Each structure stands twice: as C-alpha cells, then as structure tokens.
Amino acid sequence: MKHALPVTREADFSAWYQSVIAEADMAEESGVRGCMVIRPWGYGIWERFQRLLDDRIKATGHENCYFPVFIPLSYFEQEASHVEGFAKEMAVVTHHRLIADGKGGLVPDPAAKLEEPLVVRPTSETVIGHAFARWVQSWRDLPVLINQWANVVRWEMRTRMFLRTAEFLWQEGHTAHATAEEARDETLKMLEVYRDFAENCVAVPVIAGEKPENERFPGAVGTWSIEAMMQDGKALQAGTSHFLGTNFAKAQNIRFQNAEGQLEYAQTTSWGVSTRMIGALIMVHGDDDGLRVPPRVAPWQVVIVPMLRDAPEDEALIAYCRELQQTLAAQSAFGEPVRALLDLKPVKSTTKRWGWVKKGAPIVIEVGGRDMASGNISVIRRDRLYRADGKLDSAIVARDGFAGEVAGLLADIQQTLFDQAKARLDANITPASDWSQVEAHFAEGAKNPGWLEVQWSRPTGAALDTVVERLKTLKLTLRNAPEGQAAADGACIFTGDAAVERVLVGRAY
Amino acid sequence: MKHALPVTREADFSAWYQSVIAEADMAEESGVRGCMVIRPWGYGIWERFQRLLDDRIKATGHENCYFPVFIPLSYFEQEASHVEGFAKEMAVVTHHRLIADGKGGLVPDPAAKLEEPLVVRPTSETVIGHAFARWVQSWRDLPVLINQWANVVRWEMRTRMFLRTAEFLWQEGHTAHATAEEARDETLKMLEVYRDFAENCVAVPVIAGEKPENERFPGAVGTWSIEAMMQDGKALQAGTSHFLGTNFAKAQNIRFQNAEGQLEYAQTTSWGVSTRMIGALIMVHGDDDGLRVPPRVAPWQVVIVPMLRDAPEDEALIAYCRELQQTLAAQSAFGEPVRALLDLKPVKSTTKRWGWVKKGAPIVIEVGGRDMASGNISVIRRDRLYRADGKLDSAIVARDGFAGEVAGLLADIQQTLFDQAKARLDANITPASDWSQVEAHFAEGAKNPGWLEVQWSRPTGAALDTVVERLKTLKLTLRNAPEGQAAADGACIFTGDAAVERVLVGRAY
Known part of the structure; x- marks a missing residue:
C-alpha cells in the first residue's frame, strides 16, 4: 500500500519523524544553529497547548x-549543584553593541564589553528566586504561585526538532511555600495537571512517577515526571515537576517570619512543559501518511476542500461550502466553538486533500459538484484513513445533518487516538525479575522493545552510579517509579537486596 | 484632599508614573540592567492585550x-539602512559555554567562542525575510501573512519601565505581497486594527497617521503610527505599521514568479505593538489614587472584599460573597464572562480596598456584616472614586439585583474612561500657523502644552533635517500626519512654501 510520506516508521523511524515535520509544514531549520522556525501548523498546535494548559495552571x-531573558552570571554561582547541571551549555552575552569592522562588516564593539556577562536563561530558578526573596517577608506572603511562558536556551550539541533544540518554548511554574509538606503537595498537584493535560488534551497516555536520584533536576530534592512511550518503544519525558526543598531558598535567601515570629527558609517548587510535547504528539499519533492531531489540540478540526474547476459553477460550490463552514463554526465541541476552515487557496484539490492528511487535520471534507447536487459532502476521518480493502475511506453523508454529528465525531476521534496509544503503552510495559531478562529483552535488533518494569532497592550515591552504568551498556535509562504502584514484593534486580519499589527502564529520547 | 499615592501628577508626573507602577504591583526592577520583572497585575493586563489583539490579527x-531569538550577525550586514538604525544597541552572544575560573566563579569558556556572533533579536525582519525567501516561489504562495509574539532586546542607555526597557514583549507582524498596492493596503489595514484596539479595548484615543521621513523605521518606504496623548501633554507612539517596499526583499532575495512567468521581488510589510502600550494605559488613565484599568483589559473586572473579623461570623460572610462572585462570573460583559475575584488574602480589608483602588480594578465591592444582614453590598466605581464633598463614593445596593447591572456598569466605566481621554486629546491639539506661535506655545514652564497641528510642505533630505533641528531646540518632534485630514490650505510653517499636508508636533516619550 502506498502512503503519503516518502518513508515509513518501519523503514526508518528517525527519518520518518523528520519527514512528518517537513511534510506537515510544522517547523524547519532556521539557518541559526540549533534553532528552528516553528511554522503556523506547528505553532498553532503549541497555541492550543498554551490555552488548555494555561487554563489549568x-x-x-x-x-x-514575566522575568528577564538575561540572568547575571553571578546568579549561577550561588547554587552549586544547579550551576554544575547547567554551566556547560549556555549562551553568553558579552557585548552590547556592534560596530563596523571597516571592511563592510560588523563586529562586537570592544568598547561595549559588559562588566558582568549575561546568560540567556536556560531556566529561571535563579532570577525568580531573587524576586521571591524581595516578595516574601511574612507567612502572610505565602504561598507565592506563579508561572511564565517563555523562550529558553540550552546550547545542545546534537539537536532534533521539537525534541532538543538550542532555543525552545515552555512554561515554567515557580512557587514558594511555608512548609515542605505544602510544597510537596504542590509538586504532585502540578504533576497531576500535566498527566491530565497530556492524556485528556494531547491524547498521550503517560506514566507519572518520581525520577531516581541521578535524574533529578540540578538542585532539586525530588523530581517527578510524566513519561510517554513513542511508537518505536522509546520513552520521552514530557513534563517534570520538582520539589526544591530549601536549596534555592538558602542560595537566594528566601526567608519569611512564621506565625511565631521566627525566620524560616521557604520551600520552593518548579515545573515545566515545553515544545518537546509536540515531538511526543508526532511520535505517538503520527502514521505513514503523516501527522494525526487529536481534535482538542488541532488548530483546525475540520477542513473543507471544495473541488473547484476554475469554472462559473465554482461560485455556487463555494457558497455551499461556506454555509457548511459557518454552520460547523456555530457548533461546540469539547466546550469550545468548532474550528472549521474553508480552504480556498489556489491549489489543486487533491494536493489540498493530501496536504491536510499529512498535517493531520482530524476531519477533511471534500465537496464536488455531484455532492452538491445531491445535498451531500464526502467526509474523511484522519484516524481511519483507509478501508479494509486499502482504499481511502471517504463517506458520503448529507450536508445538513453533519453539523449535528460533528461534536460527537470529534470526541470519537480524540478517544480513538488515546485508546490506540494506551493499548500500545500497556502492551509494551513488561515486568522483568532478573538481569538476564533485561539483556535478552533489549538484545541487539529488538524492534520496539518498550519498557521493562523492575523492582529495585533504590540505591543511592555510588551504588546507584553502578546501576546507571550497567543500564548504559544496553543504552537504557531509569525512567521513573510510577505513582500508585503495588507494593514491592521481590528482590532488587540490581543488588539482590529486598526491593522497595518498582521502576521503569527503557531507551529514551 | 488626601490621595492614595505618595505623589501627585501635578507635583511630579515622572515620579507619579513610577509610583503607580510600584503601588499597583505592576512591575519592578529585576537586578538585570534595563530589564524589568512584570508582576501578575501588569502581566495580566498584557495577557488581555494579547487576547484581544491576537483575535483581531x-x-x-x-x-x-515563531522564529529564533538569535540572528546571525551577517544577516544584519545585508540591509544597509536597517543595520544603521539598529547596530548601535544590540545584545551580542559570543560564547556558548561557561567554565570555572578556579576562584569559585564562572567565566565564558574561551574554547567555546562562536565563529559568528549571534545577535539577540531587536526585531525580526532579517531572519523572517530569510524564511520568506524559502517559502515564496510563485504568485500562488502570496500573500504570506504571519505574526509572532516574542521578546526582543534593544540596548537602551536610559530605561523607564514599560516605555523603554532593554528587553520588551511585543507582537511583530510580517507579510509579503505580490504588489505594492496590496502591501500598502495591508500596512493601513493593520494601522486601523491598532487604532481600533487602542480605542475600543484600551480606551486610549489615538491619532493614526504617517510618520515623516526622518521618523521611518530603518529600511522602510513608509511608516505609520498611532499616537496617544499622555496627561502631561506628551505624545507616545503606541504602535507602528511599516510599508517596506522591496527593500528587504532585495536584501534577502524574496522573489516570486508572477502569473506571466517573470521573476519579481515581493513587497513586504511589518507592524508591531509592545508592552509600551501599558505605559500609555497608565499615563492616559491613571490618577492620584493609582491606576484605572479599562474593564475590557482588566485582569479582574470586579473584586469582592469581605470585611472579615477573624470571627465565627466570617464563614457566613464568605458564603454570601462567594454566591455573588459565582453569580457575577456567570454574567457576560463585552462578549466574555465577567472576571470577578473574591479576595480572601489574610490582609486587613481597608488595606485590600486601597490596594485594589491603586491597582485600578474597575469595580470594588465591599461587604460587611451589616450589608449582609440587609441583603446589600457596597459598590465603588474606580472611575468615580469620590463624591462632590470629597468623600469616597461607595453606593449601597441590593446584592441580588447587582448581577443584572454589572455588564452595563462595566460598559459605562469603559466608555467614561475613553470619553475623558478623548476630550483631553481633542482639547489639547491646537492649530498653529506661524513659528512664533509654536515658540510661545511651548515656552519654558508651559504645563501640559499638548500638540500643535501645523501645515507644512513635507520637505525631505537636508531641508527636513533643518526642520527637525529647529524643532529640537524646543524639544519637539514631528509626530505624524493624521489620516483623513482636511486638505492643506496655507503656507508651510517651516519653509513658507505652499503646504501639502497637516502634521502634528509635540514633546514625546
């Protein structure tokens, strides 16, 4: 069977991923090292993420x-483990002016060298902590609960669009609390917000749980994540929530007078979701015909393509389609108006059809003269593109009844995408109880091995390093220890000691 | 009469401006030179701007x-007048890593010097132009109509919060068209979008018109602006729209094959509104008690303050207020749900009242035990804070009837703020027909002189430079030549030649 993309998932998953992004016009190389241009279809999905996640936040x-994009170098010198984690990969501003080089070009002006270099934020704990220190004096000022939507920069050597780019977009929440208990509750509350958003908006099922010590955010006491499984079986960390304890509060002097009049350090948290989630959407829902966007996050949920012929009849056909577009836009799906587009670009209609299939618009409606004559439209569901016989599944339905069905149809597509992904996730988490099973499972050439769930004694320090090194020989990493898991009842697969919890291991992006 | 701010507009307009920002918790210095922290009340206003303007865009x-925050230095070398205009004030990234300096500090790693420095975008014409060159091949690809919401950086020597900061937030629209006529139409269409947004959302009346040659955007063929008048009579350019002709298209090779098969350069435009508009809002609507936010852009339109006493009766009072909050939130004003907050922070209620007055929430409702007993609430309109006798104007009304009135009340406040500002604008634009009138009008010590409307011959080049220098002696600048003006009928105030249009002159931010 022929497909719309030049490469299949089966043939080369990585090339397929790049091909979806290119063919769906989501993003492209910018000419600036490691930075991408996010095109309207990609950015439209991000805007949907922003709206739905912002509502929940x-x-x-x-x-x-909003906090400054620049952070003075000295701020990074204050929290030792934080700088350790980030120092290696930051963009540094050293000059504030350019001058002519006398050869028709420009150079940084040596006379405009900054006394203290500025770092383009890789994350904002340090600069926000300084603000918290100003804002928090008394227990009455707590909690402080803020969030920002921003661009951040981490100088990455090997970049991949959406998954790892030098600049990316995200939201970063930062909070300060009077007690450790309250801060931990906040950390888990936002983890749950992320799980809900990923599963119910992006239709990406995830495992929420605590990361092991070696995978913690630099400076955190505890890091939790949501982990999603891609179609090649690899894990993608799609959101993180950190309990920072008093580590940043001590470095930045965030103190408050408690109700008894004593000075205490505040307990802080931070949590973020980024444009990386778009990478997850692609690798969870995409197929060999391109992207499939879950309706809740689709910039356009329904696209209407009139089969124009550059003839006088076109006018009536456009009017027929416009009526449909307006009727659909007056409907509500998922509590919002239906986003319906009438595509009138001067492009051949089959090119348009395949363009929207590759972009993954949930419903594509084609309308030709014959459809119009009989009061019909032809409806393609992106989640079920082909019939059993391999032909494109285009259903002819009456135009006037369709508006009443569209919300239900979109809800069904949303659910179908989630169910497919959930079935795959569930089928590909396998329990393993000794190391030889791990080796056999991830043997060379294993296609889509998924993840293993193993029991372990949660070693720390050097003992944990040994575990990490052992996993590395199979290109594996510890993902997280799922929340709400059954009590451990076996031996640690690494140390043989009594296990204290179950943890997931797998290959990852 | 005593007011909530420590300084009045009359006593010191500039100190008053800073005081509004501080007392309303809108923004603060960040510790990073020239960069501010935008706090929730200031950022909430920006989010309202974003939503309303984005809908219109x-x-x-x-x-x-979304385009990269970094622009390669060489991109700036391509459009000569553009680099001329921006080269002097840009943040330059020269290194991509920090290393320990051996003394417990960090320094840029000399081994990680970039081959080509990167400029933090001061505006994105150059990098977006490169993308347009990739996207545009044929007339069928035109027009390209895009926009981005982003942070930009211009290294300013003297900064003032919201008005001129090293980093600021904005939207920048960029379009490419097949003909000059279409691009000009686009430029004026977006100017009208800005006028509509300023007047109907921010309640800031503006004069839309073309800037003179010397005030054009670097590289533009024509620049239009909306100019707002502050309460000290100064002008603030609150939005600009540029017709770029083929200047950027030639520098960046944006060409297309027209319907006849010939290669042509595209005609481009760009247009932007920034966080500067928040400065306009403050200086147009603020009074000696703080900010007054027009309801359409107020993060909270109605704030309910229960007069709590740390007593058991508090519970019933909170329930009484919560019912009101929920009823109000179910109402619609300006086509959106009413934004009503129940303020339960552990702070004294008079402190809360004055806090919300200083923040400029359009309606503040206080509810005490006595109000509740008689089914009432006390309503303060921020646009009419005092009665004729100088006492706070707090109207006692029945709680249950209020929900039916709230939309009308908010609309009336919105209109009142606009009308006050419009009357001030109209009263302070004065025609002048010779230079001595200009000198007399702007004589030393003239309080709130407003703007003068003069007729001129629209000189260019050196003749225009002479005019600009002459105006400079009175600290004046040419603002714009209003759209839709009456035909010129006199002599040029500067050259004595026949005038061709009317232009506004005034002092400016």
Missing part, C-alpha cells in the same frame, strides 16, 4: 508573570 | 509562527 491558583 | 487572516 490558572484554575489551580497560579498567576502569570 | 487572526480575524484579518494572519497566522502565528
């Missing part, structure tokens, strides 16, 4: 702010 | 994208 009591 | 057919 606000509903849990957080307010948005 | 999309309704006129534009799509959002």
